[in-house]
Amino acid sequence: MNEIAPVAEAFDLSQYISSQENKSFLRFLTCGSVDDGKSTLIGRLLYDTKLIFEDQLAALEKDSRKHGTVSDDIDLALLVDGLEAEREQGITIDVAYRFFSTDKRKFIVADTPGHEQYTRNMATGASTADLAILLVDARNGLLTQTRRHAFIASLLGVRNVVLAINKIDLVDFDQTRFEEIKAEFETFSSGFDFDSCEVIPLSARFGDNVTNRSEKLSWFKGPTLLEHLEQIDIGSKHHSSEFRFPVQWVNRPNLDFRGFSGTVRGGAINVGDEIVVAQSGKTSHIDKIVTMDGDLISAKDGQSVTLTLKDEIDISRGDVIAPVHSRPDVSDQFAAHLIWMSEDAMLPGRPYLLKCGTRTVGASVTEIKHKIDVNTFDHHAAKQLELNEIAFCNLALSERIAFDPYEANKDTGSFILIDRMTNETVAAGLIWFGLRRATNVHLQALDVDKASRSALKNQKPVVLWFTGLSGSGKSTVANAVERKLHGLGRHTYILDGDNVRHGLNKDLGFTDVDRVENIRRVAETSKLFVDAGMITLVSFISPFKAERRLARELMDAGEFYEIFVDTPLADCESRDPKGLYAKARRGEISNFTGVDSAYEAPENPEIHLKTTAKTAEALADEIVERLLTDGFLGQNKP
Amino acid sequence: MDNHSQSHLKGLENESIHIIREVAAEFENPVMLYSIGKDSAVMLHLALKAFYPSKPPFPLLHVDTTWKFKEMILFRDQTVKKHGLDLIVHRNEEGVKNNINPFDHGSSNYTHEMKTEALKDALTKYGFDAAFGGARRDEEKSRAKERVFSFRSSTHGWDPKNQRPELWSLYNGRTGKGESIRAFPLSNWTELDIWQYILSEGIDIVPLYFSKERPVVERDGTLLMLDDDRFPLREGEKVEQKQVRFRTLGCYPLTGAVESSADTLEGIVSEMLVARTSERSGRLIDHDSSGSMEKKKREGYF
DSSP: OOOOOOOHHHHHHHHHHHHHHHOEEEEEEEEESTTHHHHHHHHHHHHHHHHHOOHHEEEEHHHHHHHHSSTOOOOOOGGOOOSHHHHTTOOOSEEEEEEEOOEEEEEEEOOOSSSGGGGGHHHHHTTTTTTEEEEEEETTOOOHHHHHHHHHHHHTTOOEEEEEEOGGGGGGTOHHHHHHHHHHHHHHTTSSOOSSEEEEEHHHHHHTTTTOOGGGGTTSSSHHHHHHHHHOOOOOOOOEEEEEEEEEEEEETHHHEEEEEEEESSSEEETOOOOTTTOOEEEEEEEEOOTTTBBBEEETOEEEEEEEEESSOOOOOOEEEEHHHHHHEEEEEEEEEEOOSSOOOTTTTTTEEETTTTEEEEEEEEEEEEEETTTTOOEEEOOOOOOTTTEEEEEEEEEEEEEETTTTOOOTTTTEEEEETTTTOOOOOOOEEEEOOOHSSOOOOOSOOOHHHHTTTTSOEEEEEOOOOOSSSSHHHHHHHHHHHHHHOOOOOEEEHHHHHHHTTTTSSSSHHHHHHHHHHHHHHHHHHTTTTTTEEEEEEOOOOHHHHHHHHSOOOOOOOEEEEOOOOHHHHOOOSSSSSHHEEEESOOOOOOOOOOOOOOOSSEEEEOOSSSOOOHHHHHHHHHHTTTTTEEEEEE | OTTSSSOOHHHHHHHHHHHHHHHHOOOEEEEEEEOOOOHHEEEEHHEEEETTOOSSSSOOEEEEOOOBOOHHHHHHHHHHHHOOOOOEEEHHHHHHHOOOOOTTSHHHHHHIIIIIIIHHHHHHHTOSEEEEEOTTTTTTTTGGOSSSSEEOOOOOOOOOOGGGOOOOOOOOOOOTTTTTEEEEEETTOHHHHHHHHHHHTTTOOOGGGGGGEEEEEEEHHHHHEOOTOOOOTTTTTHHHHEEESSSSSSSGBBBEEEEEOOOOOHHHHHHHHHHSOOGGBBBGGGSSOOOOOHHHHHHOOO
């Protein structure tokens, strides 16, 4: 028999395990401004709840001598600041997740950074939290970052907040100071939709009122921080509890089994219930709810299961299964709050990827309704969004998706935007409501279509998109190509950058935002010309890859030829046919491509013209030859 | 996930299954790193659950340093056979040829060559665009910072200061050519959760976790087991038979044993409850300096 775990202890163990099973679970985050002591507070909670092992404590003592910011004592913040850079600088850069438990609850803490440039990491922590602890330094009271974090927590649907007035020891445990900050916070937070809001004075460094009641704070009658965290009832995450099941993976081990694997996001479902596939409107009934531990008769919010249906209907990843009587919204347009998380500004019209549930589609912001000042909560007009800015926007998607308002369901009402070039996550979004416009404007079916129009012209329509620096020779080459095609009896049209700016786009300037809109309009216009069966030549600097890609994606496959008119900047500048480079160099024109605005060269253009060695005529012949080879100029050879 | 209406362990299980399925659905060529330890055992169990009645749609990869405990290799082969899974075993053959070993080359050089480099080699060789690892955020400070979907550059490097924001349960699995994602489905589990789950699900683990009389030698305050005759004894060192078990498993010359009499899962869990040292202290490679795990991770270690 073993010595360490005798029979008596083994008995305690089984009791212990069943008590663990019944423990509730709370996820919270700590936030607030720099140096308000967030990491120290978590270190204190871990230390006081005996979650620090002896070897970790020894390492901490060693580290405190090397990096510590609190002179002789062990620096509890070093328990959580895990990255070298964080330890060196004594700050928190990224979210750290920590775990501790008491007799009553298990906790996951997200420790989030206070510095403004890391606000996006704070939003990351808040997205999965039930409760937020906002720290303030008793000496400083509420700061900009405190307000910003309270606002983000509220926006992300964190319904329970604790204002921890830290470093109370540094104001001599003064009740008047506590009441001042409390009053200020209560005025400030009354506009938010918090279910609970507790204000607690404490000292994370010395442990007063964190887990242990402090004599020095005898005037405070409320709970200690830990008591509050153990007791608070956070209720359900979803305000409405309709069944939602975003399909992750089609489960098809053999011909006899076809199931749909996913996680229930809200509500519950029973065998026999009638369901609908939100996007297609196809209905069926639940046949089985399959798990490796045996079939279930029902499944509820949070459970990962595999559903089989009574009927063979078409379902794939990204579809949402819902009850027939309470379907989610299905639309390709909605209004949402966006938290911008990228160094590169968000430009309306620029194409991004949007991931909502298990569905990823193309998306762009069609309009910024207003930007929100996180200090005053005032609304401002905006043309673009910078890092950490929050705005209310309209978005348009490439396909219809199923969703709910974020308020009703955090899982089916949230999304991220992904940059198509860098693959970075550039924004977090919270859906407010669907926009009906798109659903009510149905496409008019026409009897004469693109194929019949172009057949009459004995050609296949195509967009020849000439891109290159100002003065590279785009218009000259495009002009020569049109002349040659016209001579061959083909139907063409040129959309020239400068000419279009005199009419269709005369309201647009040269900022990044306007350049994107400029291209969007020209791309849409050339799409109409292609639909009319024309060979459409577009001669535009179009400096950004993202917008050229937008134009490409509007057309059908094979209908877009990107032609890179590749002339070195020095040559363009020495030609300077319109005297623009000279003006830009003198500072009379700003945002001039190649001078103070970037040109992103195409990586894989269909046609790459090196202009220095050839004449415009020769280059034009090259293009016509290519169109002939690729079958755009019909049967009869010229 | 609604954490309030289901038990703590079921909540973790559901979250992990969701993550494992997301990887299988979003990547073309994922792989599951299988290190044979208790965390791998739990991860594999969750993968079996995630795709049931199908088999997991990806192979397992074991990076074999050639210094693993014999019982681990035996257990690995039995497990793969039992579940009918695909297993890829990869070794740094150059390192084997040059006899890179933990005794002559030091733990840090050895680990770099036989584990980190071998792993990167294998990922490049097979073109995996996603690799599951069983790491947990409670293990170590730099792990506590890591995302569930952790982006790796085309040279397998990790940039801890520039991680993608990761909100709700929306994981961004987009990568460019040659880049990859390390996915950590056990991120939110603690060591105690792992043991409780093994206990409640009846998951098989390598017998080395259970106490038994084994031949050990004490070196620099650590008990090392002599798993075969490649272990060179230093002067004055004496092999003793002791009642020991392992809290983590790795290469036998780098894995410290603890004296214990816990020979059942119940015994292990109750020992854990009174334990005063963290599990990674049994791994010699972490002790070089406080930032050593972050450094290894930047270089491509799991």
